[in-house]
Amino acid sequence: MDLNTIRAVARPTTRDELPVWTADAAWLAGGTWLFSEPQTHLTRLIDLTDLKWPALSVSETGLSIAATCTVAQLDALSCPPEWTASPLINQCCRAFLASFKIWKTATVGGNICMSLPAGPMISLTAALEGVCMIWQAGGGERQIPVADFVTGDQRNVLAPGDLLRQIDIPLAVLKRRSAFRQISLTPVGRSAALLIGSLSSDGGLALTVTASTARPVQFSFAGVPAAKDLRDAILQRIPDGLYHTDVHGKPMWRKAMTLRLAEEIRGELQAVPRVTP
Template sequence: MDLNTISAVARPQSRAQMPVWAAGDAWLAGGTWLFSEPQVHLTRLIDLADLKWPALTIEDSGLTIAATCTVAQLDALACPPDWPAAPLINQCCRAFLASFKIWKTATVGGNLCMSLPAGPMISLTSALDGVCTIWKADGGEQRVSVADFVTGNQRNLLAAGDLLRQIDIPLAALKRRTAFRQISLTPVGRSAALLIGSVSSEGALALTVTASTVRPVKLAFPSVPGAGELRDAILHHIPDQVYHDDVHGKPAWRKHMTLRLAEEIRSELQGQARP
């Protein structure tokens, strides 16, 4: 869609060249949502392409994902063989149910910043203990976990002029064994519940609930719990008002599927925990 109210496009090549944020500004990365509907309140785009951030960086400490990394780039990542969690990357990329054109354009950072409950990059990075680096509008920097970054349906911690720079995934999270479950109300619909479980080498279980809830919910157990303990923890930590309500699924159904998928994950991972 043409954005016919735009009168200027800034193309900074470094943080020092970033223009002073003003009303009517918008960051431009992939633009798959930005150009999908009228944006009559916008007058200037700040294009991030010339910053040329490396899409993906593998280091001894883990994986760094630039906010401008596309879904296609992430899906094509050749992960080290000692990352048991690597299959999650492909599983979450495919939860987009998007065309190849979207895959080649949509960005990981854009998915986080849209903060839709069904955002699969939110599911992936929150389950892997991702930490966001935010460039603050005042020139400072903030680091916050992905689980805390997203605060609700299309709500997050970004203030006007703040920019998501990258997401860091620690090596320890990539070394965990994982289980993935996702369901939609229709065969090719938006995720109505997307749960990811993981077990550490010490046998601790982490469960991340997304899509069925308006924000990521993380539960941690020192070992794989029994079915009743897991169910009680979900009922305690996820009140009914946290379940999302839209055309892709009613809260009661999302809650039911969350409990069902969580038990499937628990059963699958129980055999992977250390005796």
């Protein structure tokens, strides 16, 4: 869709060149949502392309994902064999259920900043204990876990003019054994519940609930809990009012699916993995 109210497009090449933020401006990365509907309040776009952030950086501390990294670039990442949790990357990318055109344009940062309950990049980076680096509008930086970045349906902690720079994934989490579960009302529908569990090196279970809830909800157990203990923890931590509702699923159905998928993950991670000779 053409945005016929836009009168100027800024193309900064460094942070120092970022223009002063105004209410009629918008960051432009992939633009798949921005150009999908009228944006009559906008008169200026700030194109992030010429900042030329490396899409993906692998180091001894983990993985850094630029906010401008596309879904296609992330899906194509060749992960070291010791990154046991790396299948989650491909699984969450495919939870988009989008065409190749969207994959090559939509960005990881855009999906996180859109902050929809079913945002699969939120699911992925929250479950991998990702930390957002934010360039603050007034200067300086701050860091916040992805699980805390999203505060509700299309709500997050960004102040006007703040810019998500990157998401950092710790190496230790990438080496965890993990389990993925996702369900939709239809075979190609938006995620109604997407849960990811992982086991730490000391046997602790981490569980991240997304899509069924308005914001990510995380659980941490010293070991793999009994079925009743896991169910009780979910019932206590997630009030009925936190379950999301739209045409893709009613709250009570999402609640039931959350409990079911959580138990499936618990069972999978509790089982001793087979070793291929």
